[in-house]
Amino acid sequence: MHTVPAQSEAPTRTTLDVAAMAARGRAFVVREGSRSWYAKKAVPGRSSIRALGGSLLARLTLGEWAPLAPLRLGGQDQIAYEAERLRALRAAGEAVPEVVCLESGYLVLAESGQPLGHALRRAGFERSAELLTWAARDLARFHARGLWHGGAQVRNHLLADGGKTLMRIDFEEPLDQLMPLPARQAVDLYLLVYSATALKGLPETDLHRLGSRMVCAYLEAHAPDERMLGYLHRGQRVLGALEAGIGWLARAVSKDARRLFTTRAVLAEVLERAGDAPGAISDGQGRCDR
Numbered sequence: 292m293h294t295v296p297a298q299s300e301a302p303t304r305t306t307l308d309v310a311a312m313a314a315r316g317r318a319f320v321v322r323e324g325s326r327s328w329y330a331k332k333a334v335p336g337r338s339s340i341r342a343l344g345g346s347l348l349a350r351l352t353l354g355e356w357a358p359l360a361p362l363r364l365g366g367q368d369q370i371a372y373e374a375e376r377l378r379a380l381r382a383a384g385e386a387v388p389e390v391v392c393l394e395s396g397y398l399v400l401a402e403s404g405q406p407l408g409h410a411l412r413r414a415g416f417e418r419s420a421e422l423l424t425w426a427a428r429d430l431a432r433f434h435a436r437g438l439w440h441g442g443a444q445v446r447n448h449l450l451a452d453g454g455k456t457l458m459r460i461d462f463e464e465p466l467d468q469l470m471p472l473p474a475r476q477a478v479d480l481y482l483l484v485y486s487a488t489a490l491k492g493l494p495e496t497d498l499h500r501l502g503s504r505m506v507c508a509y510l511e512a513h514a515p516d517e518r519m520l521g522y523l524h525r526g527q528r529v530l531g532a533l534e535a536g537i538g539w540l541a542r543a544v545s546k547d548a549r550r551l552f553t554t555r556a557v558l559a560e561v562l563e564r565a566g567d568a569p570g571a572i573s574d575g576q577g578r579c580d581r
């Protein structure tokens with residue numbers, strides 16, 4: 292369990308509006324005097340076409356038909372949904388930012404730490420492995436409590452308390468309205484490993500080793516149930532068929548495709564070596580032993 296100091300005072304509406312106009316994206320830092328906050332502005336949800344694409348992707352990779360309405364969530368409803376999740380997780384003792392205020396068009400959070408990605412820049416393989424296996428173990432702990440993130444990418448983690456606490460951010464995706472808990476947790480693990488394959492300065496072989504260590508660390512800390520494993524295996528089969536069909540072309544023209552296939556290979560390899568065994572442990576070289 293974690294505790295995060297409260298920050299009750301909120302920025303003025305004028306300060307929020309000015310900061311939002313200067314921001315490049317929907318999330319931005321707000322400063323007023325010596326104080327600072329992290330804010331999100333409400334934006335329209337996905338188009339019907341993008342929502343349909345998301346629903347078809349969920350059906351293909353997870354076997355779940357995702358309803359379109361939650362996929363189109365946006366505007367004030369989306370930031371209100373995120374505020375509700377943050378408050379619930381914080382009340383449960385999880386390390387997430389405090390909701391300072393929710394008002395028309397904005398969600399304001401206490402500024403809580405430095406992005407994990409900053410610590411990974413030019414960190415080298417061993418330091419990256421240390422930080423990312425920590426993230427994987429903590430995701431396992433989080434899942435063991437029956438929780439899920441929905442945005443478990445590396446970019447949605449902060450280092451707080453001088454680097455002693457790993458904090459999660461970005462809870463805007465209503466996956467609880469789209470799919471069962473084991474599917475949500477499978478998506479979390481996939482997103483965490485996939486996002487790690489974007490690290491710069493490491494060859495693909497090292498990214499594969501790094502992903503293997505992460506999955507092993509997850510399995511060491513938490514035994515996924517059969518339903519979560521089923522979702523992972525289905526996704527691997529689908530991506531494996533895709534790679535067998537057009538992988539030669541996709542790898543040549545798309546860095547994202549290379550990352551996708553690396554993630555698939557990592558999950559397939561580590562789960563096979565672990566024998567899908569709950570409580571599998573890592574030997575530090577990307578192999579899991581009982």
